[in-house]
Amino acid sequence: SLKTISSNAFYNCTSLEIEDLSLPNLTSLGENAFYGVKIKKMELNNITTLGALAVGDKTTLEELTLSPNLTTLVYNVFGGYTNLSKINGLEGVTKFSIMSFSNCNKLKYLHFPNIITAGDAGNYEGAFSGSKNMNITLHLGASCKTIGAFLLSYCADCSMVIICEATTPPEFG
Secondary structure: OOOEEOOOOOOOOOOOEEEEEEOOOOOEEOOOOOOOOEEEEEEOOOOOEEOOOOOOOOOOOOEEEOOOOOOEEOOOOOOOOOOOOEEEOOOOOOEEOOOOOOOOOOOOEEEEOOOOEEOOOEOOEOOOOOOEOOEEEEEEOOOOOEEOOOOOOOOEOOEEEEEEOOOOOOEEO
16 A cells, blocks of 8 residues: 655665566555565556656666656656666656666667657767667657657767657657
8 A cells, every 4th residue: 555655765775686576456656665675576557656766676677667657757756777688567657867877788679659748858978879889769758849859979889770750750959
């Protein structure tokens, strides 16, 4: 019945190791809530609010399942999650932001069927900035209107295939 975990609740609990964490009723997870906790797989099937760097240790998390009720991925939400290779449940996301997936080198495929804004950018840092050797397919649905500036800025040896289902091409920021 747990609905909310506030910011920094388990911050830097680096000796805590969890193989598979499922929080089916959680709707809100604050910034840095599990930062530093070694979680390999996490399920947040009812989440509507997700703070930056909330889902565990940046080097341990491999798979994440989100709720289709989550609409926005905030600044740096997954920045630096170097082993994150799979994210499920992006159906409800309409916007992702600056550095949302920066340095997430193992991500290969992201599907955003309802995206309106992909990678809003500011300060010359895009959604995937700083990644190395990333080869990703970004699948954007028909509602995509804008692809943010500097989407792959400061990326070394990265490639991206963008599949856009929109009948009118989106604007590039």
